[in-house]
Amino acid sequence: MLYAIQSLPFLWEGLLITLKVSTLVVVLSLIAGVILGIGIVYGPRWLYWPIRIYSDFLRGIPLLVLIFFIYYALPLIGVNFTNIMSVVVALSAFEAAHIIEVVRGAIQSIHRGQNEAAKAIGLRFTQRLLYVIAPQAIRRFLPPWINAVVDTVKGSALVSLVGIVDLTLAIQQVIGRTYIPMPLYILGAIMYFVINYILSSASRTLEARFAYIRE
Amino acid sequence: MSASSSSLVVQVRGVKKSFGTNRVLDGIDLDVRKGEVVVVIGPSGSGKTTLLRCINLLETYDEGSIQVDGVEVGYHDGPGGTRQPRGDRELSHIRADIGMVFQLFNLFPHLTARENVMLGLRKVRGRSAAEAKQIAEQWLSRVGLGDKLDSLPSQLSGGQQQRVGIARAVAMDPKVLLLDEITSALDPELVGEVLTVVQELARDGMTMIVVTHEMTFARDVGTRIVFMDGARIQMQGTPREVLSASGHERLKAFLARIEMKHH
Numbered sequence: 001m002l003y004a005i006q007s008l009p010f011l012w013e014g015l016l017i018t019l020k021v022s023t024l025v026v027v028l029s030l031i032a033g034v035i036l037g038i039g040i041v042y043g044p045r046w047l048y049w050p051i052r053i054y055s056d057f058l059r060g061i062p063l064l065v066l067i068f069f070i071y072y073a074l075p076l077i078g079v080n081f082t083n084i085m086s087v088v089v090a091l092s093a094f095e096a097a098h099i100i101e102v103v104r105g106a107i108q109s110i111h112r113g114q115n116e117a118a119k120a121i122g123l124r125f126t127q128r129l130l131y132v133i134a135p136q137a138i139r140r141f142l143p144p145w146i147n148a149v150v151d152t153v154k155g156s157a158l159v160s161l162v163g164i165v166d167l168t169l170a171i172q173q174v175i176g177r178t179y180i181p182m183p184l185y186i187l188g189a190i191m192y193f194v195i196n197y198i199l200s201s202a203s204r205t206l207e208a209r210f211a212y213i214r215e
Numbered sequence: 216m217s218a219s220s221s222s223l224v225v226q227v228r229g230v231k232k233s234f235g236t237n238r239v240l241d242g243i244d245l246d247v248r249k250g251e252v253v254v255v256i257g258p259s260g261s262g263k264t265t266l267l268r269c270i271n272l273l274e275t276y277d278e279g280s281i282q283v284d285g286v287e288v289g290y291h292d293g294p295g296g297t298r299q300p301r302g303d304r305e306l307s308h309i310r311a312d313i314g315m316v317f318q319l320f321n322l323f324p325h326l327t328a329r330e331n332v333m334l335g336l337r338k339v340r341g342r343s344a345a346e347a348k349q350i351a352e353q354w355l356s357r358v359g360l361g362d363k364l365d366s367l368p369s370q371l372s373g374g375q376q377q378r379v380g381i382a383r384a385v386a387m388d389p390k391v392l393l394l395d396e397i398t399s400a401l402d403p404e405l406v407g408e409v410l411t412v413v414q415e416l417a418r419d420g421m422t423m424i425v426v427t428h429e430m431t432f433a434r435d436v437g438t439r440i441v442f443m444d445g446a447r448i449q450m451q452g453t454p455r456e457v458l459s460a461s462g463h464e465r466l467k468a469f470l471a472r473i474e475m476k477h478h
Binding site for chain 2 (some may be wrong): 111124132
C-alpha cells in the first residue's frame with residue numbers, strides 16, 4: 001500500500017499526458033470538425049462529397065485500426081509522426097468526423113425561416129452564421145459534443161498502445177511492480193471519472209445558459 | 216429613365232420560374248409605384264408567395280427581370296451581355312432595402328424583441344448601439360409593444376410576435392415591404408391587431424406588396440388588387456373592379472370559395 005502511495009507522482013505524470021493529449025485532440029477536432037461541418041452544410045457540391053466520404057469512412061473504422069495505420073503504415077509512404085503525435089492525429093481525425101455530423105445536425109435543426117429572415121434584413125453569410133444560426137445551433141451542438149470530449153479523454157488511453165506512459169499505462173506499470181491491482185485500478189477509474197464528471201457538469205451549466213427557447 | 220423619377224419601386228417583367236417540371240410563375244409582369252399597396256390574391260399554388268419571394272431573391276427566377284428601385288435583383292451583367300447570378304454580398308446589399316414579413320414570423324428566438332429589431336440596424340446599417348436601440352424602441356412602441364422591449368419571442372403571443380416582425384422589417388427603412396400571408400398563422404382574434412399596424416403603415420405611405428386571404432383588408436387597404444391563378448396574373452385593378460369580378464369566371468369561382476370559408 002505504501003508503495004502504491006509512493007507511486008502517486010508517477011501516476012500524476014501519466015495523468016498529465018492524458019490531459020495533454022485530450023486537450024490537444026479536443027481543440028484540433030473542434031476546429032476541423034466545425035469548419036468541415038459548415039462546409040458540408042453550406043459548401044459547394046465539390047466540397048460535399050469529400051467531406052461526406054471522410055466522415056462516413058472514419059466513423060466506420062475502429063479507432064485502434066486508425067492509430068496503427070498512422071503509426072505503422074504512414075511511415076511507409078514517408079509520413080512520420082512521433083508516437084504521441086500519431087495518436088493525437090488519429091484521435092483528432094476520428095473525433096472530427098463525429099463533430100462534422102454534430103455540427104451538421106445542429107445547423108440543420110434550425111428552421112430555414114431563420115436563415116431567410118436573416119437574409120431579408122440584409123445580413124451577409126458570415127453574419128447570418130454568427131448572429132442568427134450559431135447562437136441557436138450551439139444549444140443542440142453542446143450535449144453531443146461533450147459526449148465526444150468525454151470519449152476523447154477515455155480514448156486517449158490508447159496512447160499506451162504506442163508506448164506512451166499515460167494514466168492507464170502508468171497504473172499498469174505500478175501494478176506490475178506492486179502486485180496490488182484493485183486499489184490502483186479503482187484509483188485510476190476515479191481519476192478518469194473526476195475529469196469526465198467535471199466536463200459533464202460544465203456541459204449542463206452551458207446548456208442551461210443557452211436554454212433561452214421555451215417550447 | 217431612372218426609376219426614382221418615375222417613382223417605380225418594383226418592376227417585374229416576364230418572370231418565369233419552375234420547380235422541376237412544375238411551372239409556378241409563367242410570365243409575370245407587375246409594376247409597383249411608390250406608396251402603392253398592391254394586394255396579391257389567388258388560390259394556393261397560384262404562385263403568389265413564390266412571386267413575393269423572388270422579389271428579394273429568397274427564390275431565384277429562371278427568366279425575365281425583377282428590378283427594385285432600378286436595380287436588377289437576381290443578376291448583374293456579365294461579359295458579352297450574359298447575366299451572372301449575384302453573389303452573397305451584393306444580394307445582402309439589395310435585400311437590406313426590401314423588407315419582408317413572414318407567415319411564421321421567423322423572429323430570432325435567442326434575441327429579445329428590441330434585439331430582433333436592432334440586429335439589422337447594427338450589422339447592416341452600421342448604426343451605433345445607442346441609435347439602433349432608439350430606432351428599435353421607437354418602432355416597437357409604434358406597433359404597440361413599448362412594454363415588451365425585453366421580452367423574448369417565446370414570451371409573446373402570435374400577434375405580438377408578428378408585430379415585432381413588422382417592426383424589424385420597417386426599422387430598416389425599406390423601399391418596399393413584402394408581406395407574405397402574415398396573418399395566416401394567427402388565431403382569428405389576433406388578426407386585427409396585426410392588420411391595424413399594416414393599415415397605419417399604408418396610411419404613412421409605405422410601399423407594400425401584400426399576399427393575403429383577408430378580403431376585407433384587400434378591399435379597405437389595397438390600392439390595387441392582383442389576382443393570380445395558374446402561375447399567371449389573371450386580372451388586376453382597383454379593389455372595386457377586381458372584387459366585383461364581373462365577367463371573370465376563375466376570379467368569381469375563387470371569390471366564392473373564399474366567401475364560403477369565411478361565413
